[in-house]
Amino acid sequence: MPAESEERAGDGGVETQEQRGASSVATNGDHLVELYKEMVFIRVFEEACSRGFKKGKVGGYMHVYIGQEAIATGFLDAYREGDRIITAYRDHPHVLLLGSDPKAVMAELYGKGTGMVKGKGGSMHLFDVEKGFMGGYGIVGGHIPLGVGMAYALRYEETDHIVQTYLGDGSMSIGYFHEAVNLAGLWGKDGMCPCLFILENNQYGMGTSVERTTAMTDLVRKFDAYGVENEKVDGMDLEAVLEVAHRAAERVRETGKPYAVEALTYRTVPHGAADFLEKYRTKDEINKWRKRDPIGLLEHKLLENGLLDQDAVEEIRNETKQTMSEVTRFAEESDEPPLEELYTDVYAGEDEYMGEK
């Protein structure tokens, strides 16, 4: 498969910035191999939970990240302890990449008491506050102001931590986006909003393409309206993402001002695990983008540069699958949450629960 493809979906293709560090394959070879393994890991996790969903073991809504792996992998490589991460409901990879226990994530999807949030949130509401993961949220755009407020709090407490706020193209139409980014720009004038916005433009919100939601499809420029500087990156190219991620994170950390990066990507699977019809796009389009699969592109590079060989690739896949079957087994074998858990965690403090049981 070609490392550089001309192909873009539809006519909404956004130009990508060609300023990747050309020599980084050579200099950071080992690190890239590590990140490749992480990308394979989150892909295999998504495949495993999708099977769980099809078998009826995962309930509710579940959204997977297949096709978009380079973005979270690249940006979270710039994570420093004390930073906070917040995203919407497509949240499995973010928490996994922060080093959370995949068993706890899978068990959560399976609705088990060993789940990351004790079986109370499910796929859309993963949290690992200790690891800096401030949650997955289900109201499109509703988490964006939270990320902005968290960034303010980090500066109020005089730390140099930052918040990475992930958002989808679809969320840019809701008022929250505009209200929150306006606040971020404003507070950033005083160095009080170290928030890095990562726009995961997978070109669709459910079944509605970007072109069908806004007349101004150069999405990242919407940040201009609020004085938030921004740029674009090819979200399929891990190396390009890495370069921007580190640079942008450091800039935000240093200045206390928000910054936005649009990563152009494509979800090569349905929006949610429950919809299969995909009437809104063509097989051709999906196949075109599959050729730019971020894991495939990286793998190709690593093979070309001799950092991996075919055997190593096989081994990584097999080992990951092995691990994942243990992860899945743990989720399957765990017990459901005890019924007493129904009434805990409603309130903090002494009056943990105030209602009638």
Added chain:
Amino acid sequence: MPEMTYRQALKTAMAEEMERDESVLLMGEDIGVYGGTHLITDGLIDRFGPKRVIDTPIAEGGFTGAAIGMAMLGLKPIVEMMTWSFSFLASDQIIQTAAKVRYFSGGQVEVPLVVRGPNGGGVQLSAQHTHSMENLYGHFPGLKVVSPVTPADVKGMMLTAIRDPNPVVFLEAGALYGTKGEVPDGDGGVPFGKARVAREGTDVSLISYGRQVNLCLRVADRLEEEDGVSAEVIDVRSIRPLDEDTIVESVKKTHRAVAVQEQWRLFGVASETASIIQEKAFDYLDAPVIRVSGAEVPAPYARNLEVAAFPNEQQVANAARRTLYMEEK
């Protein structure tokens, strides 16, 4: 005890707690330089600076969400709604995030947030600026909702609200900002979930909260004078948690109850009160519980129409008389 207005009591509580606790900050539209639409926060920006008294753009959902984010990282923001009527735009954040995030994170976060502002009518603000929100927010587990009426309770409950690790919806009687009362010195909070017996009596319980408590007190005087009836007035003051015991105890004593609310009749706090009484004190009742509520219309503007839209002394007094099988007047 010093005497102060409702407005001063609010400001005193917030300012004193800001002195004590660096993590407390204020946010809202025009609360800083302008001094606050209702002058609750007047002068605080000079005292605490713009990092702690944040003038926000007009974006209720956005800045309430940002405050929730701050609270999740340990700050204690107090957000002003210029009027609770604007909180419909923030209600998604208050209900969908603040109330629930602790639960859906499996207890990993707390949201020590206060959202406050004037609630209810009485100052001719008409339809879009006049609402009583207690039943709306009182419905949701995860929130605490209070509606104090005396300056003493305003100060004490605000202190409790700020210190509470949960999101608190603080409903102020906007029409009473200028009213005075004695307020104790010191940093003592008034606990939530405890109703106040505003006046003791033996013949009928008038149960209410917020501005209507003052109405009930006037009615109680009148009933005593005109009818020789001894009415007890219960100020519920905390909507969630609701002190069911005090309500039930009062009714066990008086055997009769009138529940008064400014909001519309159906699905309100008065309905809830009536329901609790029939569940827990049915055998003590000598008459059906009567609700007195606002007229089923959007809040009107003209003075006389607005007065007619909210419960008045005669309605409440007659309701009490009905529970006593006395002639209405």
